[in-house]
Amino acid sequence: MDIGLVGLGKMGGNMRERLRRAGHTVVGYDRNPDVSDVDSLAALVEALPSPKVVWVMVPAGDPTRATVKELGDLLGEGDVVVDGGNSRWTDDLANAELLREKGVGYVDCGVSGGVWGLENGYALMYGGDAADIEKVQPAFDALKPEGDFGAVHAGKVGAGHFSKMVHNGIEYAVMQAYAEGWELLEAADLTDNVTEVFRSWREGTVIRSWLLDLMVAALDDDPGLSRIAGYAEDSGEGRWTVEAGIEHAVATPAITAALYARFVSRQEDSPTMKAVAAMRNQFGGHAVRTAAPEGGDAAGTNGSPDQSGAAQQAGAGEGRQTGES
Numbered sequence: 001m002d003i004g005l006v007g008l009g010k011m012g013g014n015m016r017e018r019l020r021r022a023g024h025t026v027v028g029y030d031r032n033p034d035v036s037d038v039d040s041l042a043a044l045v046e047a048l049p050s051p052k053v054v055w056v057m058v059p060a061g062d063p064t065r066a067t068v069k070e071l072g073d074l075l076g077e078g079d080v081v082v083d084g085g086n087s088r089w090t091d092d093l094a095n096a097e098l099l100r101e102k103g104v105g106y107v108d109c110g111v112s113g114g115v116w117g118l119e120n121g122y123a124l125m126y127g128g129d130a131a132d133i134e135k136v137q138p139a140f141d142a143l144k145p146e147g148d149f150g151a152v153h154a155g156k157v158g159a160g161h162f163s164k165m166v167h168n169g170i171e172y173a174v175m176q177a178y179a180e181g182w183e184l185l186e187a188a189d190l191t192d193n194v195t196e197v198f199r200s201w202r203e204g205t206v207i208r209s210w211l212l213d214l215m216v217a218a219l220d221d222d223p224g225l226s227r228i229a230g231y232a233e234d235s236g237e238g239r240w241t242v243e244a245g246i247e248h249a250v251a252t253p254a255i256t257a258a259l260y261a262r263f264v265s266r267q268e269d270s271p272t273m274k275a276v277a278a279m280r281n282q283f284g285g286h287a288v289r290t291a292a293p294e295g296g297d298a299a300g301t302n303g304s305p306d307q308s309g310a311a312q313q314a315g316a317g318e319g320r321q322t323g324e325s
Contacts, residue, residue, distance in 0.1 A: 001022050001023070001053070001137060001138040001142070002024070002025045002026075002027070002046050002047065002048050002049050002052075002053075003019065003024060003025070003026055003027075003048075003053045003054070003055060003136075003139055004026075004027045004028075004029070004044045004052065004053065004054040004055065005019075005026050005028045005029070005046070005054075005055050005057065006028075006029050006030075006041065006044070006054060006055070006056045006057065006058060006067055006071075006108040006253055007026070007056060007057035007058040007085070007128070008028050008029075008030035008032070008035045008036065008057075009029060009030070009057070009116070009221070010114075010115055011057055011111065011113075011115075012028070012057035013028075013031070013035060013112075014115070014117055014118035015055075015084075015117070015118075015122070015143060016028050018117070018118050018121075018122075018142060018143055019119055019142050019143065021142075022141075022142035024138065024139065024142060026208075027044050027047045027048060028044075029044045041067070041070055041071065041074060042074055045071070045075060045258075046079060048081065050076070050078065051078040051079050051080065051082070051135055052075055052079040052260065053079070053080045053082065053135055053136055053139070054071055054075070054079070054080070054082070055079050055082040055084055055109075055136075055139065056068065056071070056081065056082065056083050056084060057084050057085055057111075058085060059085065060085050060086045060087045060088065060091070060092075060235060060236070061087075064083060064085050064087050064095075065091065065094075065095065065181065066093070068081060068083065068095045068098065068099065068106075069098065069297075071099075071104075071263070072098055072099050072102050072104060073102075075099075075102070075104045076102070076103065077102075077103035077104070078103065078104075078105075078107070078131045078133050079103075079104050079105070080104065080105040080107060080136060081095075081099060081104060081105070081106050081107070081287060082106075082107045082108075082109055082126075082139075083106070083107070083108050083109065084109045084110075084111045084234070086110075086161075086164070086235060086237060087108065087109075087161055088161065088165075088236070088240055089108070089158040089159075089161040089162040089165065089240075090158070091161075092106070092108040092127070092157050092158040092160075093157060093158055094104060095108075096108075096120065096128075096157045096158075096245040098124065098156065105128065105131070105132035105135070106111070106132065107126055107128035107132050107133060107136055107157075107160070108126065108127045108128065108156060108157060108158060108159075108160040108161045109124055109125065109126040109127075109140075109160050109161075110124070110125040110126070110160045110161050110163055110165070110167065111123070111124060111143075111164070112125075112164065112167060117143075119173075120145060121143065121144050121145030121146060121150060122144065122145070122150075123144070123145070123150045123151070123152045123162050124140055124143060124144055124149075124150065125151075125152055125159075125160045125161075125163040125167070126140065126153055126154060126159075126160040127153075127154050127155050127156055127157050127158055127159030127160035127161070127162075128153075128156070128157050128160070129156075129157075129198075129284060130153075133153055144242045162221075162244075164237070165237045165240050165241050165244070166241055166244075168235070168237035168238060168241065169238055169240075169241030169252065169255040170236065170255065170286075171211070172234075172241075172255055172258035172259055172262075173254040173255045173257075173258045174209070174211055174239045175211060175258070176257065176258035176261055177254075178211060178215050182194060182198065182215070182219075184283070194219075195216065195219040195220065195223060198212065198215060198216050198219065199216050201218065223317020225248075230265055231265050231266055232261075232262045232265045232310055233262070234259060234262050238255065238258065238259040238262070239259060241255055242255060242256050242259055277289070
């Protein structure tokens with residue numbers, strides 16, 4: 001088939017190559033002229049035979065919305081736009097309606113596989129009308145992994161990105177579990193080689209997975225992960241999954257905790273924990289670590305900043321408890 005591909009970054013560029021290896025003709029456009037086949041969206045559309053299929057792989061949000069709008073002005077009756085980025089599923093409904101007014105079909109496709117997709121194939125979750133899916137099917141078949149699995153027509157417009165959103169929410173929780181297990185093994189001072197323990201789990205255990213393989217690869221590359229800061233971004237899909245859980249009254253505690261752990265990772269000195277430490281000191285006289293002066297080291301611990309308030313009254317009762325209440 002002939003297909004246009006907008007956005008030739010890490011994912012898009014590899015997808016173009018995989019499609020071409022499968023014998024398809026791909027016309028690619030990117031703002032970077034060094035990787036583009038044409039110099040504009042208009043030129044890309046002009047180069048395609050009808051019905052035209054254009055696959056969009058640009059950042060979610062305004063860039064995708066703007067690209068879809070421009071394509072809506074360039075394409076015609078019977079053509080199809082595929083959004084293969086990480087758009088929020090609610091954007092799909094608006095994009096589909098915009099294009100429907102022009103007689104242009106719309107398919108949303110969640111894509112998983114990262115930088116490994118060129119060789120291994122991409123897991124695809126797509127939503128849209130059957131007639132529009134049929135026009136894109138040769139591309140789906142080329143991009144998916146070999147075998148019976150790895151691609152699904154998930155439902156109507158929005159179902160593809162909604163499925164990918166939940167996929168990424170699950171990914172948050174699984175990665176968090178591996179990370180917490182690794183930290184615990186390192187902290188316990190019982191295991192001689194934590195990396196080898198993780199490596200042993202890659203065969204025969206119920207927790208083996210590709211993420212586990214990647215964790216072992218990271219530990220091989222950087223034992224102890226000393227070169228990596230303890231800071232993790234979130235792409236947005238974890239947040240959307242938690243929000244969807246709230247909307248549908250579905251509890252997602254593991255995914256939510258994993259998302260919140262990423263927020264905590266961005267704080268060098270947690271304001272929340274400052275408040276917790278202050279309260280523990282007040283009700284029980286528990287030691288607090290004094291904040292480091294700017295440019296200096298922490299001054300150590302202090303049993304109480306002063307003997308006022310609740311700490312001063314700790315002569316009997318709950319104020320004398322050694323634990324937290």
